Amino acid sequence: MGLDGAVYVLTDQKPGKLLKLTPKIVSACKLQRDPANIRIYGGRYRLIKFGMSSLKTRNMLCRMFMRLLVCLCALNACYTSAQVTSELRTEQTFIELQPQASAPKLVRLGLAGGTSWQNDRSETLIGSAEMGGKLTKLLWKFNRQASHADARDVSFVYDCANPRLRLVWEWKAPASSGPLEHSTHIENLDTREIWIPLQDSLIFSFATEPTVKLRHFYIDKGAGKPSAVGVHEGDLAVGYRWTAFSSTYAHTAPDQAREIIPWFAVRNSGTSQTGWYVGVEFSGRTRLLLERTSKSLRGVVGLNPEPGPFRTRLKPHDSFDTPTVFIGAYSDGLDGLGNVLRPWVRNVLGNPRAWRDPKYPLLVNNSWGSGMQVDETLAGRMIRDSAELGLEMFHVDAGWFRGVGDWYPDPKKFPHGLAAVADDAHRHGLRFGIWVDWTQAGLDTQPGALNVHDPKVRDWTVSDLPSDWKPQPFKGQTIDIGVPDAQAYAQRELNRLVDDYRLDMLEHDGYLVAQGCVRRDHPHAPPDSLHISIAPDSGNHIVESSNSTDVSYHAVRAYYAIYTKLRRDHPNLLLEICNDGGRMVDFGSAAHGDYFSITDTYDPLSNRRAFYDASHVLPPAMLEAYVEKWPTPQIENFRYMLRSGMMGWLTIMLDTTAWNEEEHAAAKLEIKLYKEQLRPLIRDAALYHIAPRPDGLHWDGIEYFDSKRDKGVVYAFRGSNPGNDNYVFRVKGVAPAKTYRLHFQDGSAPDRSMTGRELLDSGVALHLPIPKSSELVFINSTSLRSNPLSP
Numbered sequence: 001m002g003l004d005g006a007v008y009v010l011t012d013q014k015p016g017k018l019l020k021l022t023p024k025i026v027s028a029c030k031l032q033r034d035p036a037n038i039r040i041y042g043g044r045y046r047l048i049k050f051g052m053s054s055l056k057t058r059n060m061l062c063r064m065f066m067r068l069l070v071c072l073c074a075l076n077a078c079y080t081s082a083q084v085t086s087e088l089r090t091e092q093t094f095i096e097l098q099p100q101a102s103a104p105k106l107v108r109l110g111l112a113g114g115t116s117w118q119n120d121r122s123e124t125l126i127g128s129a130e131m132g133g134k135l136t137k138l139l140w141k142f143n144r145q146a147s148h149a150d151a152r153d154v155s156f157v158y159d160c161a162n163p164r165l166r167l168v169w170e171w172k173a174p175a176s177s178g179p180l181e182h183s184t185h186i187e188n189l190d191t192r193e194i195w196i197p198l199q200d201s202l203i204f205s206f207a208t209e210p211t212v213k214l215r216h217f218y219i220d221k222g223a224g225k226p227s228a229v230g231v232h233e234g235d236l237a238v239g240y241r242w243t244a245f246s247s248t249y250a251h252t253a254p255d256q257a258r259e260i261i262p263w264f265a266v267r268n269s270g271t272s273q274t275g276w277y278v279g280v281e282f283s284g285r286t287r288l289l290l291e292r293t294s295k296s297l298r299g300v301v302g303l304n305p306e307p308g309p310f311r312t313r314l315k316p317h318d319s320f321d322t323p324t325v326f327i328g329a330y331s332d333g334l335d336g337l338g339n340v341l342r343p344w345v346r347n348v349l350g351n352p353r354a355w356r357d358p359k360y361p362l363l364v365n366n367s368w369g370s371g372m373q374v375d376e377t378l379a380g381r382m383i384r385d386s387a388e389l390g391l392e393m394f395h396v397d398a399g400w401f402r403g404v405g406d407w408y409p410d411p412k413k414f415p416h417g418l419a420a421v422a423d424d425a426h427r428h429g430l431r432f433g434i435w436v437d438w439t440q441a442g443l444d445t446q447p448g449a450l451n452v453h454d455p456k457v458r459d460w461t462v463s464d465l466p467s468d469w470k471p472q473p474f475k476g477q478t479i480d481i482g483v484p485d486a487q488a489y490a491q492r493e494l495n496r497l498v499d500d501y502r503l504d505m506l507e508h509d510g511y512l513v514a515q516g517c518v519r520r521d522h523p524h525a526p527p528d529s530l531h532i533s534i535a536p537d538s539g540n541h542i543v544e545s546s547n548s549t550d551v552s553y554h555a556v557r558a559y560y561a562i563y564t565k566l567r568r569d570h571p572n573l574l575l576e577i578c579n580d581g582g583r584m585v586d587f588g589s590a591a592h593g594d595y596f597s598i599t600d601t602y603d604p605l606s607n608r609r610a611f612y613d614a615s616h617v618l619p620p621a622m623l624e625a626y627v628e629k630w631p632t633p634q635i636e637n638f639r640y641m642l643r644s645g646m647m648g649w650l651t652i653m654l655d656t657t658a659w660n661e662e663e664h665a666a667a668k669l670e671i672k673l674y675k676e677q678l679r680p681l682i683r684d685a686a687l688y689h690i691a692p693r694p695d696g697l698h699w700d701g702i703e704y705f706d707s708k709r710d711k712g713v714v715y716a717f718r719g720s721n722p723g724n725d726n727y728v729f730r731v732k733g734v735a736p737a738k739t740y741r742l743h744f745q746d747g748s749a750p751d752r753s754m755t756g757r758e759l760l761d762s763g764v765a766l767h768l769p770i771p772k773s774s775e776l777v778f779i780n781s782t783s784l785r786s787n788p789l790s791p
Contacts, residue, residue: 178344179328433505
């Protein structure tokens, strides 16, 4: 009853949704004289006023209202939080969330306008903590007043009284399209130091009937060399169990599977092309687990708990954040998923300043074609030829420095320093970048060098070293940047490198993130002295113990902080993530770097395989292929080599001055074509995997099509099998009712027109008689007023 004597009935504006009343809502009814919409945890409610026509009617309604209040108060303990449901959604995905009394719950994940998956378990919050060597049980209680919900952000807060901890279980819709993000934040509000166990990022158990057929997808990292499979697809039958890992090292045991890009997808089998996917935005040691029982599909995503037991320290007012995960629903198969996820990575995780540059991705010449022999003379020659070819950046790879950990130019190779090389590049209209392995310490004793025998540096390193230890030519012993002093050193050193050498780009390589550490005075947990291994690897001693994941966790957070500040201090700087070629291809790196080296093997087949795999989930403009010296007896083989690295970010890693006149002219034309025709599609178009994964024997290819510009291109590659001259590519993305003009760049067929329906159903027929050759087929709508088919 309102203050005006009328009775108000609270209704939900969403049709078909059961209204859950609480005393707080009822109180709102009584206090509002002229009630408007009431928003409770994301739902909108309206009060409807009923006037009192008679004393009898008023008394009847009052009695009914009082009975309702009595019932609500009696049931208060049951529904205080569990019956309030919040919802977040994007164009493709929606979720329902529920704050239960002692733990939150992801109630439902769904495809907008389609299938949904019901989760039958609540989140598991950590159940204990250690203080002063004693284990204490944690009792979590939902804090309604501190929680928050709106159309973009839902945060359910849980408090523990002893010890005083606060846990925030948060979900966000960072963009109108794409997946939703989730993380858990645990803060120590106590005056005592607390050690907590592992809190997983996401635990789910979607109800499934055993007769429902499902498929599972995941993707290998390119790493040292792309695997034979790359994109894994298999039946997800009852009894299926899968565990996969990601880190920055990829030191796998002989019986262990290759590390993956930390992501996987599930699809309904049969004719359905719908499903859901989840990924991790973290560059450290993570684990993804999926298993199917007769009743459910269960999974865990988050930090890798092995080797365990995991624990991490929380000093007073310190906090622990689980790696952020994203989860989404999709339709139209894997390419439908990718054409939503890739723009989301660009818009939500990517560096907006880099993407605003119309020259992104760049065309680069890299000095590693001459290995460690790079010097001032060679650099000058490469710069001049890069400008002649139309390339856009000159990149000095390893070999320029005095020694490992001594990141100053070798005066014998660069008597005028690196700044003079940068100036030369800039005069020729090129940007300038360098390679550096900035977490590695060595033996150099010159001022500024990171020397492992320096007591301060020795304490930063992850382990002590034998007296006869020596670094490799460009790899030494890793320092733990999770140590505040080591992090501060790295920050100063990177700023010095950028300022002193006038850098436009900085590449990091090697073991940037420590895998484990023997030290007991670092911020991470101490190792288990009874279960610890130290193994030499390429000059670096790798530590593994119970604290490995906590070491990685702290180091990754420091790495992110260093690069965040570096970008703030140098907003135009580009950041390349190499890390031994493709071992750090993940979504956390995508948020802190501008492009990836996707494999450490650079032949045409390896480049196309690594690109085929990673381009399912990451923007192609971020995927760098290094093109190395490769046999090209015919000009068709030469173009095949170049184009195998031109589907995303192209870096040439060979001596271009050794090309003959025909090759030089062909490269110049391909570079011009990339700038004018290919790069806009690589940046903005949808990508389709229109042929099987490359095997080097058969045909393979990918397609870009930009529906806004109504134009696209097919990259076609012919394998080495004899008698395999013909192939048909069925394109995607075109409008069936429109007519398109096809231009064959190399003249393998006459230009012609086809309807969208013909392209979709019959496809584009190609004939290439020369093994290991290629073709670019440009597709342009004839309705366009300006319709350039070639540069």
